[in-house]
Amino acid sequence: MSLESTRRQPDNATRCERCTLHARCLPLGLELDALESFAAIIHNPRPLKRGEALVRQGDAFESLFVVRSGSLKQSVAQEGQRDQVTHFYLPGEIVGLDGIGETHCYGSVVAMESTFVCELPFHRLEDLAEQLPELRGQIYRCMSRELRNDQRMMCLLSGRTADQRLASFMLGLSERFRARGYSPYRFHLSMSRSDIGSYLGLALETVSRVLARFQQQSLAAVAGRDLTIHDMEALVALAEEGVGRHSGG
Amino acid sequence: MSLESTRRQPDNATRCERCTLHARCLPLGLELDALESFAAIIHNPRPLKRGEALVRQGDAFESLFVVRSGSLKQSVAQEGQRDQVTHFYLPGEIVGLDGIGETHCYGSVVAMESTFVCELPFHRLEDLAEQLPELRGQIYRCMSRELRNDQRMMCLLSGRTADQRLASFMLGLSERFRARGYSPYRFHLSMSRSDIGSYLGLALETVSRVLARFQQQSLAAVAGRDLTIHDMEALVALAEEGVGRHSGG
DNA sequence: CGTACGATTGAGGTCAATCAATCACAGTGG
DNA sequence: CCACTGTGATTGATTGACCTCAATCGTACG
DSSP states (O other): OOSOOOSOOSOGGGHHHHOTTGGGSTTTTOOHHHHHHHHHTOEEEEEEOTTOEEEOTTOBOOEEEEEEESOEEEEEEOTTSOEEEEEEEOTTOEEOGGGTTOSBOSSEEEESSSEEEEEEEHHHHHHHHHHOHHHHHHHHHHHHHHHHHHHHHHHHHHHOOHHHHHHHHHHHHHHHHHHTTSOSSEEEOOSOHHHHHHHHTOOHHHHHHHHHHHHHTTSEEEETTEEEESOHHHHHHHHHOSOOSOOOO | OOSOOOSOOSOGGGHHHHOTTGGGSTTTTOOHHHHHHHHHTOEEEEEEOTTOEEEOTTOBOOEEEEEEESOEEEEEEOTTSOEEEEEEEOTTOEEOGGGTTOSBOSSEEEESSSEEEEEEEHHHHHHHHHHOHHHHHHHHHHHHHHHHHHHHHHHHHHHOOHHHHHHHHHHHHHHHHHHTTSOSSEEEOOSOHHHHHHHHTOOHHHHHHHHHHHHHTTSEEEETTEEEESOHHHHHHHHHOSOOSOOOO
16 A cells, blocks of 8 residues: 555645545645645654554544554444444544544544554544634535445345345445545455454354355455455446345335 | 424524423524524424325435424335335434435435424524534534444344344333433334334344244333333343354454 | 234244364464 | 464354245224
8 A cells, every 4th residue: 555655744734735645535625725724733643553453442532533544443342242343444534433522432443454544633623623614514524424324334234145245345345445546346355354244244254155155156356355356247236136135114 | 292282383583492302402502592593594393294205315405304293214215125214213313414415315204103393404504503613513413423323223233133133222212212201111113013124124024023022021012012111121131142143353 | 894004923944153173374483 | 494373264064043925913994
């Protein structure tokens, strides 16, 4: 991943406009001077190693984070049960929206590989949003988009077969990579089979089996964590396929 | 339901402060004059009959709605599949947060009984929020809360048994009724078994069977759509019970 | 009273979880 | 360089939960 080549850059004020992500990041649409005000509240990018926690469940909520490079997963630990992965975060995506208005963080967020994040102290972001209607709109839009994503996820989890879940998952990732300028056909999965299973509500063995089946049907090829999509249309058809399970309505 | 006795009240300016819901509604925490400004942007309460649509999937997004009395369900129709119920809305709850920043509404929202809603044109709400930091905070908090609810729902849908889902569902409703000043032990389900099944990712027959099982185990009693909770603690224990299904992490 | 719709109950089948063994690979130390 | 070790991934066999189909029942409503 070479989205971000500089490691630590002292001149905060100009960082955002140079960032290759700024077309898909929070300050999208801000004027140049507004962008500088925005960049001024960002803490220096924080480096995380694979497995390192950005926030732990129960930490005080203080900041949003934007992924600059790498990737993270959010997981929530429920009373006496195993963790459940609830989100994967790719570059340009915002971590922590579900903590706004709460004193504590809802889940833990852990880096799945070497990762850089920009920290946005929320109270400063709020102050700035008071003066910048565009920024306010962006925050609303991001939260609303996440609400819609969660709803899609709920639909996926409730009525679809394992094959359909995996197909949707792969297509979703593919789309996100495409939007970031990477190939939508070949990409690297930074999460384990177990993470995928937890996220999709499947046993890790099922994930493995379905991937093998996709390979056998020439829909996609998996070599370790490198994924190649061979038949995008068939995957789309599978994901949207009629009746998955149960009647419902 | 007698939360709202007046049917149509012309004097918008004073409505919110008189509304019995205003302690759990969007303008929570607003000063009196701010509250008046807020009330001024509300369209007259709109009455809906059972089965009537408040918004249809694909409608232009223009307003948020607050439920004043009655209840509604949101459902999304996916390509070539049956509808899926994604939310139930009780008095004081906000409909439409997932449409912000979009031109069109994500799902349909239909009244499950005779229902009144207050309409809040979003562009006017946005203008007002510019001047009222408290209101801005309230909007963030509402959206963030909904994000957390959706995540809880995702956890519920992905790893829990039918019994656990129903228990969580009943407890969630119970809590919401309690918060509104109703009995948390006896309340009316305004949704059909089919709606519940769709919402929980279960076949309606399974809903029926599980309810019968709960009755047999003296956890709760169901007579048609009237529900009585007999053993709250056992339901909580069931809902939080260790391993539901699959390993995950 | 008949119809319609929602709810219940039963029987059978299927998908995916579980248990369990094996394999692949990277890192480590001898 | 190669055995050792641990983690992650694969594969197989079995079991159980829940969906499906189908029939029946109850209640509301014209």
